[in-house]
Amino acid sequence: MKRIIVTRFSAMGDVAMVASVLKEFQKQHDDTEIIMVSRKLFSAFFEHIPRVKFHAFDPKHKHKGLGGIYTLFKELKVYKAEFVADLHNNIRSRTLGFLFKIAGYRTQILDKGRQEKKELTRAENKIKKQLKLTIERYADVFRNLGFAINLSHTLQKEQRLIPTELLGSLASDKKKIGIAPFAQHSYKVFPLSKMEEVIKNLSETKQYEFFIFGGGASEKAIAESWEQKYKQVKNTIGNFTVSQELDIISHLDLMISMDSSGMHMASLVGTRCLSIWGATHPYAGFLGFGQSYEDCIQVEHSNRPSSVYGNKPCDCDGVEAIDLVSSEMILNKIKEL
Known part of the structure; x- marks a missing residue:
């Protein structure tokens, strides 16, 4: 060995x-x-x-x-x-x-x-x-090091157990969407007011269940406020281990994430991800394993990207790059699926 x-x-x-x-x-x-x-x-x-x-x-x-x-x-x-x-x-x-x-x-x-x-x-x-x-x-x-390896670049769905607390939600007939709306750097974060518009619009159809991922105490408070407003929303922040979060993501129909760990966790368990890009760009090579360039939601601009990690602002004619993305762009993409 x-x-x-x-x-x-x-x-x-x-x-x-x-x-x-x-x-x-x-x-x-x-x-x-x-x-x-x-x-x-x-x-x-x-x-x-x-x-x-x-x-x-x-x-x-x-x-x-x-x-x-x-x-x-x-x-x-x-x-x-x-x-x-x-x-x-x-x-x-x-x-x-x-x-x-x-x-x-x-x-x-x-x-x-x-x-x-x-x-x-x-x-x-x-x-x-x-x-x-x-x-x-x-x-x-x-x-x-002398080891051959060929990457398939394809999503491979993992079969995992459903956490008992979410058995009813994840086993329902509704479309199950995970949302990882946070990131370490603010220039990679889609405005939360716009993300709430996405949740509100889709909630009104009563065809979806939402699961919010990622972050600490302040992010948990935001997720809990959405959970209180919209009965289709479940907050996972602070309630599950990382292993259990992967279990949950494996049962989703779709993940929505920034250019951040949510996208890569979705890749790991074979779940399709719509990724939202602002100051960063998939050209830098950080698109999730098996994810599609066509599922990257972004607005091209000559000033993008401003950084690899999203730690620098990216001014696009007076508008921060991530703010160029609209909630309608995300809604339209989801409705196409």
């Missing part, structure tokens, strides 16, 4: 993309065992993948600083792996990879395509073209 240590410490969406790649990798290599190193919260992404052992990375305590990385190195040596695939390429993962390299392990590191992304997002003379998908960049690391 060949053992590969795989590192990707954050962010949530990126780690979910890694899981989608490992699902396909393990199907094509029944003689490999993966040691997945990431934050404990993300362990649920790998529960249904065969021959994957999860090793929790604790950057705030146990694995903090250079000494903590050395501690992690000693922990991982116990697995007696032969290969190290760095799918993060940050200072922590590179330091860890260097320790393994001088110890005689075969190591490879992610090529993020930084120069291409700078050319895509710079303010002037943008080079607007489709860059290599991030999932293919992940696959390239394994290829460079």
Whole structure:
């Protein structure tokens, strides 16, 4: 059995993309065992993948600083792996990879395509073209280690149990739509008033059930207010584990998400996703595994994208890029399905 240590410490969406790649990798290599190193919260992404052992990375305590990385190195040596695939390429993962390299392990590191992304997002003379998908960049690391892998780029519906609390809703004849309306950066968030218009309009048809995902206390309060206004809305925030959220998403007919983790969680369980784009752009390569470019809802503008991660404003003739998208665009797309 060949053992590969795989590192990707954050962010949530990126780690979910890694899981989608490992699902396909393990199907094509029944003689490999993966040691997945990431934050404990993300362990649920790998529960249904065969021959994957999860090793929790604790950057705030146990694995903090250079000494903590050395501690992690000693922990991982116990697995007696032969290969190290760095799918993060940050200072922590590179330091860890260097320790393994001088110890005689075969190591490879992610090529993020930084120069291409700078050319895509710079303010002037943008080079607007489709860059290599991030999932293919992940696959390239394994290829460079000597492992063949062909990604199908197709959604594969997972069969999961329905959480008992939502058995009635998820087993109903209504169309079931998940909504992940939040993101880490505000420039990627579709205005919540417009999202509520979508919910209100579709609720009036009495043909849909909605499930709200993602966020902390403030986002939970918004989701609960929608739940109180519209009887077809169910808030999941703070009520389910990540594993249970994946169970729920697997039973949806559709997910609506920003360019964020909701899209990648949908991909992981094989659920179609309408994704909404503003300051970022699918050209940067972060479209979810198996998702369709035709399901990206966006308004093209010469100033887009302004950044890869959505952490910078994107002014489009006095309007923020995400505000160019209307609730009617989303409603029309849903009604086409």
